[in-house]
Every structure is written in structure tokens, then in C-alpha cells.
Amino acid sequence: LEQTLRGKNPNVVPAVIHAGPTSSRVNALLERRVQRLEAELESQNEEAKQSLHGRHEQQISALEQQLEQKQQVKPEDSGMADCQALEEKLNRIRQYHQEKEKSLLQQVKTLQQQLETKVNRHPRHAEAAYGLRIERLNQELATKTRSIQELNRTVKRLQRERRNMSVSEPCITGTKQQYCCHRTHHSAPAEDCSAGVTTFLPAQYEKAYQPAVFTGSHISEVLQENKDLKQSIELLRLHNEEEKAALKADAFQAKEELLRYVLEEQLTSLKTEHHRVLVHMRTTALEHSSSKVTELTNRLRTREVRADSQVAELQKSKEALAVSKSREDVLQMQVAGLLQELKKAREVQGPEAKLLSNLEKKILHIELRHELREKELHQFTRGVCQTSADQHTEEKRWKYLVLNKNREMETFRLELDSILDTLRCLQRQRMPPTPLTPLAFAQEHQNWQVHH
The missing domain is CATH 1.20.5 (Single alpha-helices involved in coiled-coils or other helix-helix interfaces)
Known part of the structure; x- marks a missing residue:
């Protein structure tokens, strides 16, 4: 039968199994056969992949050539539609081939699984596995029987020792026999433990040995x-x-x-x-309250006297401010008249316009300074009403500033009078005045600021 199987189908798995005399050779042959089949499957898979890849590349190159030809022949408008159609076709072909490749890979995997299951399910292989398992179980059974025999021997020895136990033996011999029994329970059958017993002195915390306590009880109890x-x-x-x-x-x-x-x-x-x-x-x-009250009253009186003096000084400063305001009003009226005269002079005489504009700028600058000083004075008056009596030095400073302002106003009035006199003289003579250049006007303004 074996010869017929080898002659008819030498590569079949049963023929290979019959060819091997022992299980180890059968396993080796089966493993070689499986490896060869896996190598063949991998080679076939790689060849299929390469062929598919080559076909894909050929189709893609052919489609690209067709696209190039159509783009060269057709105009751009019609070529776009053809290009889109070809791209869609190419995508469909790619998807089809990818799906085909996936299906082939799945088939290869299923074939490999079937091959593994067939090899594992072979009867000879199963028999060999069962034989190994039976041998392992037999070995375990032999070890268990040995351990049971050893336990039986130890039990018999313990029973014999319990029977031979006398009443007059000391506590240390009993403990030593238990120690020997424990050793015989965990090791192979050894020599008798009664020989070579050494005695030890009992400790202080140990009780006196009473042999009748454990005579009728088992070791488990x-x-x-x-x-x-x-x-x-x-x-x-x-x-x-x-x-x-x-x-x-x-x-x-x-x-x-x-x-x-x-x-x-x-x-x-x-x-x-x-x-x-x-x-x-x-x-x-x-x-000490009486002395403190007198001190406080004296302080209040001194502060009242200071406040009265400050009020009188404030009234004087208010009168001076009223006089300065009246003077400022007169000066503003004069400035308004001068401005009207300047407007008339501009209308009559053309070259005098530059001089008048410069004068107007100068007057505006002075007016701005005057307004700033007025604001400072108002702030000072408000602060004086709100502040305490310790601002006597500030009042002196502001008085000095008021006097300086009055002097500046007087000088400004004199300068305006001189300017008006010159303008009147020019109108009488009807001569065009020499216009001031910007540089000369700036120098004159600086001189006036230095002077004041």
C-alpha cells in the first residue's frame, strides 16, 4: 500500500507520512511540506501582484498616451471633457484592480488557513500529540504514586512512634520526634529519627510537658x-x-x-x-484734661486770628483783581477798535496787510498769555478759598504775579499806543510802510519777550 501510494502520488501528504518511519520524521517532513507550500503561495502572490502592477502601468501609460494624442488633436474646450472622461475611466479601472487585488489576498489567506488546519487535523499528527500527552500524564501519575507511598510510610511511622511513646519521656523528645516527622513528611524515606536525639534545656516561657494531653488525638487535630x-x-x-x-x-x-x-x-x-x-x-x-483743654482753646484762637488776617488779604487781592479786570476790559475795547482800524487799513492799503497780520498774530499771542494768566488767577482764588491758613507765602507770590501782570499790561498798552501813532502818521503821509519780514518779526518778538 505504501509503495502504491508513493508510486502514484509521491507528493501527497499521506504518502509523505507513510514514507517516514517515526513521528519525528513525519513532523519534519510535514513542516518542510508546509514551508514549501507557503513559499509557493508567496511566490504566486508576488507574481500575481507583479503582473497586476504591470497591467496597471501598461493601461495607465496607454491612457496617458491617448490623452496626449487627444489633447494635441482637439482644441482646449473639447479636450477638457475628454480628459475628465478618461480620468474617470482610469479611476474606475484602478478601483476595479484594487478590489481584485484585495480579493486575491483574501483568497491566499483563506488557503493558508485551510492548509494549517489540514496539517493540524492529520490523524498521525493527532496520534503523536495524544501519545505525548499520555506519556506526560503517566509521568505525573508516577510522581503522585511515589508521593502517596511516601506519605503512607510517614503515617505508619508516626503511628508506630505514638504507640511506642512512654509517659516518662521528657518534653524535648516529643518535640524532637515531631521535628523528625515533619522532616520525613517533606523528604524521601530516611533513617529512624530516634537515633541520635539531642536534648535541649526548656525555655522559661515553655510549659511542662503533659503526655496524656495528646494521646487520643490525631496530628490533624x-x-x-x-x-x-x-x-x-x-x-x-x-x-x-x-x-x-x-x-x-x-x-x-x-x-x-x-x-x-x-x-x-x-x-x-x-x-x-x-x-x-x-x-x-x-x-x-x-x-490732665484741664491743661489739654486750655492748650486747644489757645490753638483755636491763634488759628482764628490767622484766618481773619488771611480773609483781609484775600479781600485786598479781590479788589486788585477787580481793578485789573476793569483795565483788561478797557484794553480789550481798545484792541477791538484797533482791529477795526486794521481791517479798514487793509481794505485801503494792500502792502500794509502783512504788517497788520503780523500785528494780529502778536496780539493773539498776547491775548492767549493773558487768558492763561487769568485761568491761573481763577485757580488761585478757588484754591485760596479751599486751602488752610498755611498758604501765606503762596499769596505773596500771587500778589507779585498780579503786579507783574499789571506792569506787562501797561507796557502792552504803551506799545499799542505807539503802533497806533505810527499807523496814523502813515495814513496822513499816505506812504506804504515797510513790511516786516518774518525774520525781523521773530527777532522783534524775541526782544520783546526778553524785555518783559
């Missing part, structure tokens, strides 16, 4: 009792810790209460001291 005792010890330890924590909390609260009591005592003492100091201060203030 002893262990359970030991576990219960450990749990009770743990509970006692926890209870002790809780009591310690409660005692610490009580001590902390007691300390806090003591500190609070001390602070309250300090506060009460401070309050009493503060009250005593306040009473002392009140008494001293009442004793």
Missing part, C-alpha cells in the same frame, strides 16, 4: 488546635494594639485639654491686665 491558638493570639495582639491606640488617643485628648486650660488661664490674666491698664489710662486722661 493538634495542628487545628495550634492554628486556633495562633488565631486567638493574633486576635489578642490586635485587641492589644487597639487598646494602645485608644490609650494614645485618650492621652492626646488629655494633653489638648490641659493646653486649652492653660491658654484659657493666660487669656483671663491678659484680659484683667488689659482692663487695669485701661482704667489707669482713663484716670490719667481725666487728671
Whole structure:
């Protein structure tokens, strides 16, 4: 049968399986077969991809050539529509080929999965896996049986030792036998533990040995009792810790209460001291109140005298301001008349217009300065009404400024009179006056500012 299978189909998987005498060779042959099939699938996939890519490139190049030919033959208007149609066609072809490529890749993946499942489901391979599993289970069973036998031996030895236990043996021999039993339970069957027993002196916290306590009990009961005792010890330890924590909390609260009591005592003492100091201060203030009242009355009288003197000075300054305002009104009337005369002179004489404009600029500048001084005076008067009696020096300064302003007004009036006299002389003689250049006017204005 094997020879017929090899002769008919040498590459079939069953023939390959029959060809191998052992499971390891069968696995090796199957792995080689799978690798060869995977390599063939990958090569076929790469060839399909390359062929598809080549076809795509050929179609794209052909379409691009057609586009170029049509663009060369047709005009631009008709070429745009053809180009769009060709681009749409090209996109459709690309999508179709991409979908085809995806479907081929999916087919390859499905074939690979089927191949893997077939290889895994082969009966010989399954039998080999089952055989390995059975061997592993047999090994585990052998180890378990050995451990059970060892446990049985240890149990028999323990029973024998319990039977041979005498009443007169000390506590240390019992503990040593338990230690030996524990060693035999965890290790292979060893020698008898009764030989070579060493005695140890009991500690102070150990109890006296009573052999009749555990005579009728099994080792599991002893262990359970030991576990219960450990749990009770743990509970006692926890209870002790809780009591310690409660005692610490009580001590902390007691300390806090003591500190609070001390602070309250300090506060009460401070309050009493503060009250005593306040009473002392009140008494001293009442004793020295008469002298303070006299001092305050004297200060008030001196301030009233100063205020009266300041009021008188303010009235004088107001009278001086009224006189200066009347003078300013007269000067404004004169300036208005001069402006009218200047307008008439401009209408009559043309060359005199520049001189008159310069004079007007000069007059406007002086008027602006005059207005600024008036504003300063108004601010000063308002400030004097609101400020206290400590501004005597400021009043003197402003008086000096008022006097200077009056002098400037007098000089301005004299200059205007001289200008009017010159204009009248020019009108009488009917001679064109020499027009002032801007440079000469600036020099004259600077000289006037330096002079004033």
C-alpha cells in the first residue's frame, strides 16, 4: 500500500507520512511540506501582484498616451471633457484592480488557513500529540504514586512512634520526634529519627510537658488546635494594639485639654491686665484734661486770628483783581477798535496787510498769555478759598504775579499806543510802510519777550 501510494502520488501528504518511519520524521517532513507550500503561495502572490502592477502601468501609460494624442488633436474646450472622461475611466479601472487585488489576498489567506488546519487535523499528527500527552500524564501519575507511598510510610511511622511513646519521656523528645516527622513528611524515606536525639534545656516561657494531653488525638487535630491558638493570639495582639491606640488617643485628648486650660488661664490674666491698664489710662486722661483743654482753646484762637488776617488779604487781592479786570476790559475795547482800524487799513492799503497780520498774530499771542494768566488767577482764588491758613507765602507770590501782570499790561498798552501813532502818521503821509519780514518779526518778538 505504501509503495502504491508513493508510486502514484509521491507528493501527497499521506504518502509523505507513510514514507517516514517515526513521528519525528513525519513532523519534519510535514513542516518542510508546509514551508514549501507557503513559499509557493508567496511566490504566486508576488507574481500575481507583479503582473497586476504591470497591467496597471501598461493601461495607465496607454491612457496617458491617448490623452496626449487627444489633447494635441482637439482644441482646449473639447479636450477638457475628454480628459475628465478618461480620468474617470482610469479611476474606475484602478478601483476595479484594487478590489481584485484585495480579493486575491483574501483568497491566499483563506488557503493558508485551510492548509494549517489540514496539517493540524492529520490523524498521525493527532496520534503523536495524544501519545505525548499520555506519556506526560503517566509521568505525573508516577510522581503522585511515589508521593502517596511516601506519605503512607510517614503515617505508619508516626503511628508506630505514638504507640511506642512512654509517659516518662521528657518534653524535648516529643518535640524532637515531631521535628523528625515533619522532616520525613517533606523528604524521601530516611533513617529512624530516634537515633541520635539531642536534648535541649526548656525555655522559661515553655510549659511542662503533659503526655496524656495528646494521646487520643490525631496530628490533624493538634495542628487545628495550634492554628486556633495562633488565631486567638493574633486576635489578642490586635485587641492589644487597639487598646494602645485608644490609650494614645485618650492621652492626646488629655494633653489638648490641659493646653486649652492653660491658654484659657493666660487669656483671663491678659484680659484683667488689659482692663487695669485701661482704667489707669482713663484716670490719667481725666487728671490732665484741664491743661489739654486750655492748650486747644489757645490753638483755636491763634488759628482764628490767622484766618481773619488771611480773609483781609484775600479781600485786598479781590479788589486788585477787580481793578485789573476793569483795565483788561478797557484794553480789550481798545484792541477791538484797533482791529477795526486794521481791517479798514487793509481794505485801503494792500502792502500794509502783512504788517497788520503780523500785528494780529502778536496780539493773539498776547491775548492767549493773558487768558492763561487769568485761568491761573481763577485757580488761585478757588484754591485760596479751599486751602488752610498755611498758604501765606503762596499769596505773596500771587500778589507779585498780579503786579507783574499789571506792569506787562501797561507796557502792552504803551506799545499799542505807539503802533497806533505810527499807523496814523502813515495814513496822513499816505506812504506804504515797510513790511516786516518774518525774520525781523521773530527777532522783534524775541526782544520783546526778553524785555518783559
